[in-house]
Amino acid sequence: MRIIFSCLFLLTFFNSFAQETVKPEVKPVIKIDSLYREDQFYFSVTYNMFTDIPIDFKQNKFSLGLSGGFLRDMPINKSRTVAIAAGLGLSYQNYYQNLTISQDGSGAIIYGVNDYGEFVSNRYRQYSVDLPIEFRWRNSTYESTKFWRIYGGVKLSYIFSNSSILDDGEKTYRIKNNAAINKFQYGPYIAAGYNTWNVYLYYGLSPLFNSATTLSGEKINMKTLNAGLIFYIL
Template sequence: MKFRFLYIIIFLISFSIYSQKDSLNIDDYYADDQLYLSVHYSQLSEQPSAVSKSNFSYSLSTGFIKDIILNKEGTFSFAAGIGYGYDYFSHELKVDEFNNETSFSTASDITNNKFKVHNLEFPLEVRWRTSTAKEYSFWRIYTGVKFLYNLSNKFDYTSSNASEISYKNVSSFNNLQYGLTFSAGYDEFNINVFYGLTPIFKNASINEEAINTKVLKFGLIFYLL
């Protein structure tokens, strides 16, 4: 099913880029519709006390954003988009699923403990930039919120007897998440931060302590016409 979403995104990106070519008229309103690509170094924040920070983890995403101009100069706008995101986390929380119930623990004898997530993304942004209808290289500051709808999640680890354990679409995973976003930079190259506001698990605990783990991402985002 996630590939169907990718086809829809590709179609919308192509339509957006084609439409934008006719909208960039000098001394007129213009849209800064864009394809975006991002790569992030990711961490799990607000981990329970029994769990340390995640190991090397990363995230990738792509999609497009449609511009709605708020002033004639085109320096302020509102933007809404759709995209696809992939997250890979190496972590220390042991996740097991039995009879549609998720349990959490820690174990020093497991290795290759990781989980992978495929999300549909819905970014909403308020934008400021120094662009004009004929100037494509400019400074920008974009901030907003991004909603994530989970398409699939998979948790894997290797047990002490070298058996590979895998669980897909665990029941405690929070399928709808959101967080704050901030981007700033010049031309295509921009720093980007995502600060998750919702826990990745719902109604989850370990040793009677609530698991409020959230996602934090630092990286680069590229905006392409």
């Protein structure tokens, strides 16, 4: 009996000792950043058009625009649902249309609006550095990165490279960095949507060509209009 009681005592002792040495599970502390910013990379895909076009001007095919960059978010209210942002980006714009740019025998540039049957292909493209400045509203919280947004602002652009290519069936005219192109462009834009997907619209206020550029004696006042989608990535 003594042996049995001794065994029971030892089992009870070791069981109590084991229970006392078990350490509680330590869960990691998740810090919530209540001072969050919506610093974001952006990427847009647009269909490119023109406004204030000459008579008989037309576009064909899909004129593609691509842009991307980074925006620095600066909240201006306590709940951080209102902010201003500024950033830097790059853009590529491509246009298929019937405003032709060619050269005469002396090398002078000639502008015309031709029917599509009068040439094989014609396009204009440009590359620019962009400076977007925008006012932001969103219903975001520090607990969620999915929210509704309306962002509107002004984009300033510097065209550092441009080219036009015209194939009239007999000769191909390649004109690079046309001096008649206004290198500085600007205009308002708006982006609105939910989470990553947002619609985007930009309207250029500055003419594509400088004031000295004419077509049949009339000034060319064409301005750019881009519509498509913009994606924001944290």
